[in-house]
Amino acid sequence: EVQVVESGGGLAQPGGSLSLSCAPSGFTVSSTYMSWVRRAPERGLEWVSVISTGGAVHYADSVKGRFTISRDNSKNTLSLQMNSLRAEDTAVYYCARGGDTFGSSRRPFDSWGQGTLVTVAS
C-alpha cells in the first residue's frame, strides 16, 4: 500500500528556519518526481517545489532562494529546508508523489501525506 507521512512542522519566528521531512512507503523517492504543496489558511493549494528523478529541482517564485528541496535515497526520504520564513509561509505543507510536467506519461499528484502545519509568527 502506498503511504506518505510528513513530519517536522511547528512554530517558527519570522526570519527563522524549519525543516520538513517526508517518508513514503510503497515506492521510492528516487523512482518518481516528488513535490511539496501547501495550503495557507483560507487560501487554496499552492505548489511549492519539485525534485525530478534525475535530481533537478524547481521552486515557486514565492519560495525561490529561501527553500531547498532534497532527498536521501538511502533513507527513502524527502526534505524541505525552509529559511528566512515569513508570515505568509504559514500553511499546511503536503508531500506528494508527482510533479513531472514534461514526460509523455506524466501523472498529476496522486499520493499525498496528511500534511504538517507550519506557523510563522512572533
Added chain:
Amino acid sequence: DIQMTQSPSTLSASEGDRVTITCRASQSINNWLAWYQQKPGKAPKLLIYKASNLESGVPSRFSGSGSGTEFTLTISSLQPDDFATYYCLQYSSYSTFGQGTKLEIK
C-alpha cells in the same frame, strides 16, 4: 507562468443536483488537467487526470471534459459525501492550481 482561473468560487446545491465547475488556463495546456476534491483536515484526493480520465476508485458520477484552455468537472447527481472543495491543476508546465470551488449544501 500558466495561470488557472476557476469558477465559481462557491456553489450552493442540493443532493441529487447536477453541478459543473469550470477552469480556464491562460494558455493551452493540451489535456494536462487534473481535478481534486479536498475535505477539511484531509489531503486532496485525485478525481480526474488528463482532463477526462477517471482515477481508479472514483465514482462514475464524476466526469471531466475539455481541452486546450477550457475544462469542466461535472458531478451528475450530488451525494452527501460530495460537499467539499474542488481544485483544478494544470501540469503542462510546472504545476498551478485553480483558486478552488467550495461546494455547499443549499
